[in-house]
Amino acid sequence: MLKFLTTLLLCAAAQAATSSATLTVNAAVAISATAITATGTATLTGAIAGSGAFSGSIPLTATTLSGTTASAPFTITLSGGTLGGTLIIPVTLLEGEATSGSGSATITTATGSYAGDTGSFPTLAGSGSIGLTGITLSFTGSGTITTGGTVVAPPPTITAVLDAASNSPNLAQGTIFIVKGSYLCPGTTLTAFSIPRPTVSPDGVQITFTPAAGGAGTNALLWYEDPLGGGACQLAGILPSTVAVGSYNVTVTNGTTSAPMTAQVVQRKFAVFTQDSTGTGLTVAQNVVSSTEYDLNRLTTGTVNGVTISPAHPGEYMVAYGTGLGGVVGDDNIASPVYDFTKNGVTVNVIVGGVSIPALFAGRAGYAGEDQVNFQLPSSIPTGCTVSFQVSVNGTLSSATTIAIAPNASAGACVLPGYTTAQLTNLDNGATINAGAFSLTQFSITEAPYGTIKIDGASGGFTQVSGFQLGALPVTYSSVTQGSCTVIQVTISNGQTIVSGTVTNLDAGQVTLSGPSGASIPNGGVMTETNNAYSLSIGYEGISVPGQPTGTIVAGKYTLTGAGGSGSNAVGSFSTSITLGTPLTITGGLPSTVTRSQGLPLSWTGGNSTDGVEIIGYSGTSTGTGTSAVTTATEFICTTTAGAGSFTVPASVLTQLPPTPAAAANGSGSLAVYSGPAPATFAPSFAGGSIASTFSAQVGTAATVTYQ
Numbered sequence: 199m200l201k202f203l204t205t206l207l208l209c210a211a212a213q214a215a216t217s218s219a220t221l222t223v224n225a226a227v228a229i230s231a232t233a234i235t236a237t238g239t240a241t242l243t244g245a246i247a248g249s250g251a252f253s254g255s256i257p258l259t260a261t262t263l264s265g266t267t268a269s270a271p272f273t274i275t276l277s278g279g280t281l282g283g284t285l286i287i288p289v290t291l292l293e294g295e296a297t298s299g300s301g302s303a304t305i306t307t308a309t310g311s312y313a314g315d316t317g318s319f320p321t322l323a324g325s326g327s328i329g330l331t332g333i334t335l336s337f338t339g340s341g342t343i344t345t346g347g348t349v350v351a352p353p354p355t356i357t358a359v360l361d362a363a364s365n366s367p368n369l370a371q372g373t374i375f376i377v378k379g380s381y382l383c384p385g386t387t388l389t390a391f392s393i394p395r396p397t398v399s400p401d402g403v404q405i406t407f408t409p410a411a412g413g414a415g416t417n418a419l420l421w422y423e424d425p426l427g428g429g430a431c432q433l434a435g436i437l438p439s440t441v442a443v444g445s446y447n448v449t450v451t452n453g454t455t456s457a458p459m460t461a462q463v464v465q466r467k468f469a470v471f472t473q474d475s476t477g478t479g480l481t482v483a484q485n486v487v488s489s490t491e492y493d494l495n496r497l498t499t500g501t502v503n504g505v506t507i508s509p510a511h512p513g514e515y516m517v518a519y520g521t522g523l524g525g526v527v528g529d530d531n532i533a534s535p536v537y538d539f540t541k542n543g544v545t546v547n548v549i550v551g552g553v554s555i556p557a558l559f560a561g562r563a564g565y566a567g568e569d570q571v572n573f574q575l576p577s578s579i580p581t582g583c584t585v586s587f588q589v590s591v592n593g594t595l596s597s598a599t600t601i602a603i604a605p606n607a608s609a610g611a612c613v614l615p616g617y618t619t620a621q622l623t624n625l626d627n628g629a630t631i632n633a634g635a636f637s638l639t640q641f642s643i644t645e646a647p648y649g650t651i652k653i654d655g656a657s658g659g660f661t662q663v664s665g666f667q668l669g670a671l672p673v674t675y676s677s678v679t680q681g682s683c684t685v686i687q688v689t690i691s692n693g694q695t696i697v698s699g700t701v702t703n704l705d706a707g708q709v710t711l712s713g714p715s716g717a718s719i720p721n722g723g724v725m726t727e728t729n730n731a732y733s734l735s736i737g738y739e740g741i742s743v744p745g746q747p748t749g750t751i752v753a754g755k756y757t758l759t760g761a762g763g764s765g766s767n768a769v770g771s772f773s774t775s776i777t778l779g780t781p782l783t784i785t786g787g788l789p790s791t792v793t794r795s796q797g798l799p800l801s802w803t804g805g806n807s808t809d810g811v812e813i814i815g816y817s818g819t820s821t822g823t824g825t826s827a828v829t830t831a832t833e834f835i836c837t838t839t840a841g842a843g844s845f846t847v848p849a850s851v852l853t854q855l856p857p858t859p860a861a862a863a864n865g866s867g868s869l870a871v872y873s874g875p876a877p878a879t880f881a882p883s884f885a886g887g888s889i890a891s892t893f894s895a896q897v898g899t900a901a902t903v904t905y906q
Contacts, residue, residue, distance in 0.1 A: 216344045219243070221303060221319045223252055223285070227292065227333040234292065236335065240274045242343075250276040254285055256292075267301070268292055277380030277429055278352030279310020283317070291326040291335060297721065299324045301337050311352045317343040327721055333745075334726070352429065354381045354456040359448050362434055363469035363520050364597045365477040370467040371525030372439035374421065374567040377405055382431035382450045383423040393566070394531045395419040395436065403452050405435050410445040410460065419531055419566075436567040437463065439525025466524040466544070468569070468591045470599045472666070476700050479666040481587050481599045486515035497583055497602050497622040497665060499610040507626060509602040509612040513577045515558075516601075518548070523561060523569040523591065534562040539569075539591075548573045549588040549595065551580030551603075557589075581605045583612040583622070584669040600669050614668060625665030632704075632884060634660040634769065634891030636732070636758055638711075640751040640781070642899040652739035654751045656711050659731045660704040660769045660889060670701045683836040683851045703730035704884070705763030707771070714754030720747035730763075751897060753780045758893050760882065770883030774893045779806035781897045782840060782873045788901040792869065794852035800845055805873050807841030812872045812898075815847070817855040817905045820864040832856060840873050858905045867905050872898030 225238030233255050240252040254272035267286050274281040283306045288299030301324050305317030319341030326335045360366055362374040369375050383389075384401050391399070397417035398404040408415035418435035425431050433450065443465055447458035471482040473494075484492040485508055493499075495516070496507035510516055523539050523546075539561045540546050546560035548571060559572040571589055579585075581603040589596045602612040611619045625631070636658025644650045663670050709732045711723040717736070725732040737749035755777045762771035782802040792798050792815070800813065818831025832855045838845045859865025877894035 216342050218340065219317070219343050220338065220340045221317075221322065222336070222338040223303075223322075224336050225252055225254070225334070227335060234268075234270075236270065236272075250274045250281075266290075272303075276310075276312070277355050279308060279312045281305050281312060281315065281317070282307040285322075285337070287335070287337075288324060291324050292333070297326055299326075302339075303337070303341075305343065315343060315345050317341060327724075327726060352381045353454045354450045354452045355379045356382070356448065356450055356456050356459040359459055359461040361467065361469045361522055363471045363477060363522070366469065366597065368462045368464050368467050369437050370464055370522035371437065371441060371443070372523075372530060372567060373437050373467070373469075374521040375418075375435060375437055377433040377435070377448070377450060379431065379450065379456070380429045382433055382452055382456070383425055384452060385423060386425050388422060388424045390422040391420050393533060395421060399423060403433065403450065405433060406449050406451065407437070407441055407446040407461070407463070408449070408458070409442075410447055415449075416441050436530050438530050439527070466522060466591055466594075468520055468522045468589050468594075468596045470518060470520040470587070470589060470596050472599055474664065474666040474700075476667075477597060477599075478700050479600060479664075479669060481518055481601050482520075483510075483516055483518040483587075483601055485510045486517065492517065495601050496626045497612050497614075497668075498619060498626050500623065500626070502626060508610070509583075509604040510575060511604050511607050511609070512575055512579050512581065513607065515572065515574045518571045518573075518587070518589070518601075520569050520571070520589065520596065521567055526562060530566045532566065533564055534566045534568075536564070537562045545590075545592050546571060547590040549586070549590055550575065550601065551582075551585045553579055554590070560589075560591075575603070579603060581613065583614040584671075614671075622665075625668075629665065631663045631668075631671070632661070632889045633663075634658070634704075634706075634880075634882070634889055636709075636891075636893045638751055638756060638776075638778070638895040638897075640897040644787075644901055649740055651741050652750070654736035654739070654749060655734060656725065656736065657731075657733040658709075658893075660706055660884075660891065661701040662704060662767070663701050667700050682838060683834055683847065685851055685854045686833045686835070702767075704767055704769050704889075705730050705765060706732070706769040706882075707761035707763045709758065709760045711756065711758055713756040714752055716750070716752040716754070717756075718749040720749050751778070751895075753778050756895070762882075767885060769889060772880055772882035772891070774878050774880040774891075776875055776878045776893050776895055777806075778875065778895055778897070779809055779840070780804040782811070782871060782899075784871060784899065788869050788871070788899065789903065790901065791904050791906060792852065794855060794857070794905055795849050797849045798847040798852060798869075800847070800871065801843060802840070802871070803843070805840030806875055807839065809840040809873045809875050811838045811840055811842075811845070812836070812870075812896075813838075813845060813847060814870045814872070815852075815855065815868070815903070815905070817858045817867040818865070819856070819859050830856075852905065855905050858903075867903045868900060869903040870898055870900035872896045 220243045222241045225236035228235050236254045238252050239249055241249040252274055254270040256268050256270045268289055270285045272285050283304045285303045286301045290296035291299045301322045303319040308315040319339050322337040322339035324337045356379040358378040360376055362376045383403050399420050405418040406415040421434035441463055443463050446461050448461045449458050450456045473480045473482055483495040487493050493506045493508040499508040526537050538559050546557040548555045555573045557571050557573050563570050583602045584600045585603050587599045587601045604612050611622050638656050640654045642652045709725045713719055725734040737747045757775045759773045763769050782804045785801040813836040816833045834851050836847055858867035874895040877892040880891050881888035
């Protein structure tokens with residue numbers, strides 16, 4: 199959110215003034231038959247600080263790219279208005295022929311609170327790169343912005359209208375929801391409203407739902423106003439149960455009225471509250487330990503901030519909290535009477551670790567807009583620290599979250615492979631898991647009519663995961679281990695994969711990959727950074743992709759170096775290496791059909807003798823469509839070493855996979871063999887200590903396979 203100096207914002211009729219600023223533009227370029235367009239972000243720092251959405255377009259004409267530079271009209275959309283002007287771009291950068299160049303920009307038009315402003319940035323250092331998504335450009339340089347002489351308070355602007363639990367669009371009747379945006383509230387501190395909640399706050403804020411088809415609007419019941427700083431504000435409210443299903447224009451009034459944002463009101467859309475309010479990760483749920491003790495579901499047993507916590511246990515009763523079961527008859531502005539939707543024609547089931555459990559109660563229990571779902575875990579329920587959790591309402595599933603379930607009735611903690619109970623306790627008390635991982639990959643697959651295609655690349659980054667978001671760690675599936683093979687059972691419902699979580703990506707500065715001369719690593723090996731995640735497209739083999747690199751991963755030594763990031767949570771500089779052997783060559787190639795009862799013998803040559811080898815097979819089928827879609831799959835992973843030269847996947851493993859139905863029946867199967875050396879470990883400095891990290895490589899081949 200771009201904002202001028204406080205003195206300018208508060209001045210109703212200030213004199214024109216010139217302030218120094220630095221402009222940075224990051225944009226992706228798309229080329230069509232009629233124009234070249236660039237979209238991304240623009241950031242101003244210095245005397246003016248903030249960011250907004252950037253867009254620019256150059257019509258394609260006979261003279262557009264005839265010179266050394268191209269002129270791109272642009273706009274920067276801000277919370278208080280827009281800035282517009284012209285960006286001068288070197289043609290060599292725009293066409294991807296060069297990786298650096300110099301441009302300039304001027305601001306000639308402005309609207310809203312920036313009306314009359316102008317700007318000049320005479321020298322912008324530019325850089326460009328070509329990746330999997332096409333050409334990306336960056337420009338940065340210093341200049342000035344001159345205010346137009348009159349600055350008015352910015353109007354309220356809505357950026358999102360979401361339910362308050364999963365943070366997703368579409369609101370159920372009677373649900374708790376949030377509105378995000380800028381200048382939505384005038385205060386500087388969080389203000390919460392108790393029952394009876396106002397429809398217009400004491401400082402004049404109101405949220406109005408007006409039917410898109412026309413008619414009178416309805417004001418929501420206000421729950422809180424939360425100024426977040428820099429003009430940002432989040433509002434929360436209850437949508438009255440009387441608001442009919444349909445499309446609405448939502449506006450916020452704060453002195454002036456915002457532009458409307460469209461929102462859909464539906465009869466029901468249950469969403470689960472999570473403990474860090476992200477809509478993902480650990481569910482807000484209680485374990486019923488006794489009639490007088492309801493523990494907050496966590497990883498270990500104890501207390502946090504005076505609240506008793508524990509993991510759930512098989513056979514235990516639980517209560518989960520959310521919003522969106524639907525409207526109720528009566529006033530949403532009083533303590534809600536008890537109302538059980540399951541006794542009024544609504545079918546509610548809880549899905550825990552893929553097990554469907556009928557709800558014992560689902561509905562209001564004293565709090566307007568808030569629903570609770572009561573259920574009992576079976577004694578045979580899957581256990582762990584990230585057991586998937588969803589609620590099905592008339593067959594429609596909520597977004598996937600997690601709960602923690604201890605392995606037995608006497609256990610005081612859930613089980614997370616690789617972590618001790620003491621470490622889990624630290625996570626319950628606010629600790630984080632910090633880790634870094636980078637990998638080289640070469641994926642080869644044979645597809646008609648193209649033949650064999652190889653895709654080479656590198657990616658990675660450094661992440662921070664809280665105890666609420668352990669689902670973001672490598673997933674532990676329900677599995678059975680036989681010797682050196684593991685069989686994994688997976689159920690995917692309503693388009694949801696196994697539950698994931700939210701991670702914080704950490705800044706490592708510029709990261710560069712170097713390797714053997716035969717690899718021809720493009721862009722000098724500098725990896726593309728997007729939101730502190732790093733990637734590098736090395737090349738495509740066996741197919742020509744216009745504008746894409748043609749490097750390859752070959753045997754030899756690869757070195758990864760990082761310059762180190764900035765800020766309090768930055769990763770320090772580092773350098774680490776890994777040595778690849780020759781890729782495995784599968785004798786006779788991968789089969790197209792596998793007879794499960796006969797076992798699967800594979801042999802190969804190549805690789806370092808100590809390289810790890812993974813053999814991965816998959817067979818699954820899908821039923822239903824849309825919200826009713828369910829995919830049931832079984833996968834095996836067998837491990838050995840390249841020096842072994844061969845491996846036979848036993849029939850006892852293969853027969854646990856279902857026969858692969860025909861593609862027409864939504865069946866699919868695959869087989870892949872990957873190899874690589876043991877990961878290199880390194881530990882750059884981080885937050886007063888270090889961050890355990892790995893650099894690995896996987897080179898493999900895959901094929902579509904029918905298991906019979």
